[in-house]
Amino acid sequence: MDHARLLSPLTIGAITVKNRIVMPAFNLSYTPDGRIDERVIAFYEARAEGGAGMLVVGGCAVQAVGRGRNMIGVYDDGFSEGLSRLTARLKARGATVICQLFHGGAYAKGADGDSVAPSAVYSNYSKQTPRALSAGEVDAVLRDFASAAFRAKEAGFDGVELIGSAGYLLSQFLSPLKNKRDDAYAWQEKESPFAEALIRGIKARCGSEYPVVVRISGNEFVEGGRGSAGAIAAARVSEAAGADALSVTGGWHESRVPQITAHLPEAGYAYLAREVKQAVRLPIFAANRIDDPYVAEDLLASGSAD
Numbered sequence: 001m002d003h004a005r006l007l008s009p010l011t012i013g014a015i016t017v018k019n020r021i022v023m024p025a026f027n028l029s030y031t032p033d034g035r036i037d038e039r040v041i042a043f044y045e046a047r048a049e050g051g052a053g054m055l056v057v058g059g060c061a062v063q064a065v066g067r068g069r070n071m072i073g074v075y076d077d078g079f080s081e082g083l084s085r086l087t088a089r090l091k092a093r094g095a096t097v098i099c100q101l102f103h104g105g106a107y108a109k110g111a112d113g114d115s116v117a118p119s120a121v122y123s124n125y126s127k128q129t130p131r132a133l134s135a136g137e138v139d140a141v142l143r144d145f146a147s148a149a150f151r152a153k154e155a156g157f158d159g160v161e162l163i164g165s166a167g168y169l170l171s172q173f174l175s176p177l178k179n180k181r182d183d184a185y186a187w188q189e190k191e192s193p194f195a196e197a198l199i200r201g202i203k204a205r206c207g208s209e210y211p212v213v214v215r216i217s218g219n220e221f222v223e224g225g226r227g228s229a230g231a232i233a234a235a236r237v238s239e240a241a242g243a244d245a246l247s248v249t250g251g252w253h254e255s256r257v258p259q260i261t262a263h264l265p266e267a268g269y270a271y272l273a274r275e276v277k278q279a280v281r282l283p284i285f286a287a288n289r290i291d292d293p294y295v296a297e298d299l300l301a302s303g304s305a306d
Contacts (some may be wrong), residue, residue, distance in 0.1 A: 013211035013244035019053035034073025059102025066103035087156030099152035105169030141237030161210030167252030218272025221251030
């Protein structure tokens with residue numbers, strides 16, 4: 001096998017990625033003050049030199065209250081210098097660089113020790129009950145996402161990714177388990193006003209051609225949450241709102257089934273990506289335990305993912 005599909009280019013919105021190897025975002029805990037330094041750059045630079053087509057950097061917090069411990073910040077212009085140095089170095093090595101915009105919601109404690117979420121529902125992950133966002137605060141979150149996206153664009157990122165997986169804020173708005181609101185941002189089975197407003201707000205601020213990737217849980221694997229049908233609904237909402245690609249992963253941090261450990265078979269959740277791919281026209285990324293180029297090539301050949 002020559003990995004011809006894996007090493008072929010992929011178009012996402014207005015950009016072309018040199019191959020189909022995508023490194024997802026994860027918190028390195030290298031940035032206690034949120035600012036990128038040489039250690040962070042060296043980590044990602046090694047992956048760019050290794051040949052990954054797309055590097056997703058983050059999570060990068062859009063608000064201090066939802067940042068989480070030791071995560072990169074993108075909610076203030078004071079972070080821009082480090083972000084710009086990072087993108088320049090990675091793009092010089094041929095990588096496409098995406099900024100994952102992050103808000104932990106119920107999973108993240110703010111500076112005052114509190115967390116915020118769509119509704120005041122206890123979190124089995126953070127072991128706390130968050131404060132419900134007011135309608136005005138939801139609007140402020142949406143504005144801060146758009147501002148962070150524009151800041152990322154100005155710093156040289158080729159696009160942004162919204163993390164609607166793992167149980168973070170966007171996931172919480174998408175789930176009947178966590179979203180008990182009765183206003184304009186209430187949970188709906190086949191719609192998501194929050195997700196739609198989020199994507200449209202970023203496109204309005206950054207331009208319709210600026211790529212937006214949405215990372216979703218193909219199944220929450222949490223009792224009372226949305227299953228595969230809910231993921232397909234979220235995918236269709238994202239596509240209609242203007243998203244350029246979807247990244248499909250497994251469940252939440254609260255899930256009781258393995259997500260990334262060796263207990264999960266190689267590409268164990270690729271079937272979730274395939275289900276979403278059959279429902280939309282956007283490029284689809286598959287994730288979780290895809291660590292062998294032969295496995296990746298087979299997934300592309302079978303049409304499970306792009």
